[in-house]
Amino acid sequence: MVRVTVPATTANIGPGFDTLGLALNMYNVYNFEETELGLIIEGCPDEYNNEDNLIYKSFVIAAKEMGKEVKGLKISMNTEIPVSRGLGSSSACIVGGVYGANELLHGGLSKDELFRIAVKIEGHPDNIAPAVYGGLTASIVEDDKTYCMKYNLSEKLKFCALIPDFETSTCEARKLLPQDVTFKDAVFNISRTAVLLKAMEEGNFEVISVSLKDKLHQKYRKTLIHQYDEVKKICIENKSDAFFISGSGPTLMNIIQNPEFTNRIKVSIMNLEHNWIVKYLEADKYGVTVEQI
Ligand SMILES: Nc1ncnc2c1ncn2[C@@H]1O[C@H](COP(=O)(O)OP(=O)(O)O)[C@@H](O)[C@H]1O
Ligand SMILES: N[C@@H](CCOP(=O)(O)O)C(=O)O
Numbered sequence: 339m340v341r342v343t344v345p346a347t348t349a350n351i352g353p354g355f356d357t358l359g360l361a362l363n364m365y366n367v368y369n370f371e372e373t374e375l376g377l378i379i380e381g382c383p384d385e386y387n388n389e390d391n392l393i394y395k396s397f398v399i400a401a402k403e404m405g406k407e408v409k410g411l412k413i414s415m416n417t418e419i420p421v422s423r424g425l426g427s428s429s430a431c432i433v434g435g436v437y438g439a440n441e442l443l444h445g446g447l448s449k450d451e452l453f454r455i456a457v458k459i460e461g462h463p464d465n466i467a468p469a470v471y472g473g474l475t476a477s478i479v480e481d482d483k484t485y486c487m488k489y490n491l492s493e494k495l496k497f498c499a500l501i502p503d504f505e506t507s508t509c510e511a512r513k514l515l516p517q518d519v520t521f522k523d524a525v526f527n528i529s530r531t532a533v534l535l536k537a538m539e540e541g542n543f544e545v546i547s548v549s550l551k552d553k554l555h556q557k558y559r560k561t562l563i564h565q566y567d568e569v570k571k572i573c574i575e576n577k578s579d580a581f582f583i584s585g586s587g588p589t590l591m592n593i594i595q596n597p598e599f600t601n602r603i604k605v606s607i608m609n610l611e612h613n614w615i616v617k618y619l620e621a622d623k624y625g626v627t628v629e630q631i
Pocket of ligand 1: 382383386391392393415417420421422423424425426427428429431506507508509585586
């Protein structure tokens with residue numbers, strides 16, 4: 339049996355829309371076994387228990403790229419990453435399926451090649467990159483090629499995710515974005531993205547907090563997130579070092595220096611109408627791992 343473990347991700351990180359991503363220490367574990375015939379899926383909600391399952395579809399696409407075929411497959415999973423919350427559940431499924439196929443079918447594809455296949459399935463590279471390479475990544479797609487650069491991340495940076503009891507789909511959240519942006523707003527985001535990366539490497543919280551601003555996506559998407567303004571106010575009052583929408587939302591992410599922030603927030607957030615899980619997280623440095631069990 340092949341076991342693939344994939345970390346959660348927080349994509350965009352403010353100004354780096356569709357570019358920056360960071361792997362977090364929350365994991366989905368997928369097991370793959372060849373069977374005589376058919377498809378068996380265990381460990382996921384009933385709605386995903388069919389051939390449209392994203393892990394299975396990604397497995398099949400990767401197998402095709404390798405020129406291989408599987409007659410029967412059993413996929414079982416144990417998942418920590420909440421679905422449709424902006425923490426990369428879809429990228430975890432895709433990376434899980436692609437890596438599962440490569441290992442089970444002896445595809446022999448390189449990490450960079452598996453990354454390329456996974457990005458093609460997801461459509462943007464920013465959450466696939468940290469799931470594959472771990473840590474803090476910046477990535478681009480040029481024609482059919484994918485490029486990922488991994489940055490150093492200061493050990494001082496810790497994270498506090500606020501995960502609400504409602505979902506938003508990435509596909510729907512992308513429909514809210516404008517077709518065009520002004521030159522001024524483009525420059526605003528490019529400059530901050532470049533500065534942010536070095537500030538995250540050095541653990542310079544003052545610069546992180548300034549450079550994390552964005553004019554391209556969050557103002558449109560916050561309308562999908564109930565109580566966004568209230569939650570942001572609570573985070574700022576409790577001295578969050580930086581606050582942003584994780585991926586396409588609705589999870590709201592804080593970069594923090596002091597894990598004590600997590601306890602302070604829990605008390606303040608309890609009285610809101612929606613239930614928000616407060617989760618302390620650290621960066622995952624390594625990305626996807628594969629084992630033969
Ligand atoms: N365990 C799972 N099995 C099959 N598909 C899943 C599973 N978890 C997530 N997905 C797929 O990923 C989709 C959610 O992806 P998306 O809207 O991008 O949100 P996010 O990646 O932020 O969680 C689900 O609608 C489903 O298609
Ligand atoms: N850049 C994408 C990132 C989506 O990440 P997810 O974790 O919400 O799937 C976007 O913002 O649409």
